[in-house]
Amino acid sequence: MVTCLATTSNVPAADACAHLMRSFPQVRALVMCGIALGVPCPGDPERDVRLGDVVVATGGVVHYAHRRITETGGALRGPALPASPLLLRAVNEVRALALSGGPHWAGAVGLPSAAYRRPAPGEPRVFHGKIGSGDELLRSAARRDEIARQDGLLALEMEGAGVAQSAALNGAGCLVVRGVSDYGDAAKSDAWQPAASLAAAAYLRALLEHLAPARPAASPLTLLDVAEALERVPSLQTPSDRDDVLQLLGPAIAGRVKRDPRTRQAVLSLADVCFRYPDGLERLLEVLRRLEGDSEPVRALATLLSEFCAQAP
Structure with a gap:
């Protein structure tokens, strides 16, 4: 537009x-x-x-x-x-x-x-x-x-x-x-x-020309969309940063997340585990807000998670 x-x-x-x-x-x-x-x-x-x-x-x-x-x-x-x-x-x-x-x-x-x-x-x-x-x-x-x-x-x-x-x-x-x-x-x-x-x-x-095409409005959100939003959060950029987040999430979630030096694979595992754990995504958002405050990446993540959870059966 x-x-x-x-x-x-x-x-x-x-x-x-x-x-x-x-x-x-x-x-x-x-x-x-x-x-x-x-x-x-x-x-x-x-x-x-x-x-x-x-x-x-x-x-x-x-x-x-x-x-x-x-x-x-x-x-x-x-x-x-x-x-x-x-x-x-x-x-x-x-x-x-x-x-x-x-x-x-x-x-x-x-x-x-x-x-x-x-x-x-x-x-x-x-x-x-x-x-x-x-x-x-x-x-x-x-x-x-x-x-x-x-x-x-x-x-x-x-x-x-x-x-x-x-x-x-x-x-x-x-x-x-x-x-x-x-x-x-x-x-x-x-x-x-x-x-x-x-x-x-x-x-x-x-x-x-270096931006990916916009996702069609009718396309449902996936865990990959959640992972892409997580990739933009500064507190998840390095393995040590991600370990700090996992520690705040607690052993029940941290013990299931795969450690990977590659950011995309690491946050995808984090998104999957939090999605399967009761209130896991809400807890993840709360932790990131504690670390980042009301930053633009966290606000964008909150909006996406709201849409993602709303479409879940």
Whole structure:
């Protein structure tokens, strides 16, 4: 599903996200794709974002205006809004393909017209980190650098926080992908907007090719679906982490689960044993909540388990 905003800023973005998810409740994750101002950092090639480059918010979205202000300074009210684990897996596959010398993602979308042609030669780079989101239309390099410096931001835009927060409140993940169209300084212009938007769209197209097709709505959930959700929980990523979870579940369950260094096989055995044990899946969810809190992977698991148990005879 695709939707466009009627205007800029985080409030309309959150409203559009909420309406989209109400209309299509099967949506598991959203991508906010568009343009942003980049924060140049001369002398640091790992952070020197330039026009036409793409910034992917793998470090989350920072609502930089949502701060507690005191006489001694200010601090963010809460951490960065995290990126979707499902989409981060696809991001890592795109990065791995680039390292192996595969086709450059910029060719994933053809040139719609000459207006979208990149003004300067060379292929765009991809930067991974935090993107700031607020309602300021910046034309001040000093203000840009002040915001970026205090929160370690690579780019700034005006909708990502609204989408990420709305997605989280509706039980879905989010990823923000932005093409850099200007630097938010006095020389700001629209000249790079077509090329930057095309770069972001091309990256997104390449990203989507690395995602598994969505499960048909009519397909019943299986233990494999439960195992895939468990794979995304940080507390189950290593054998030692899984042993800690088993210890909290108790010997009746732990003694039946097969130990396996491979995450998929280990969590599949865990899901099977918990499914067969009275209230086993509920106990597993309780343990993971104790370890993880109300994290996005745990919320997604809770939703899936609710659907899985509801369809059981």
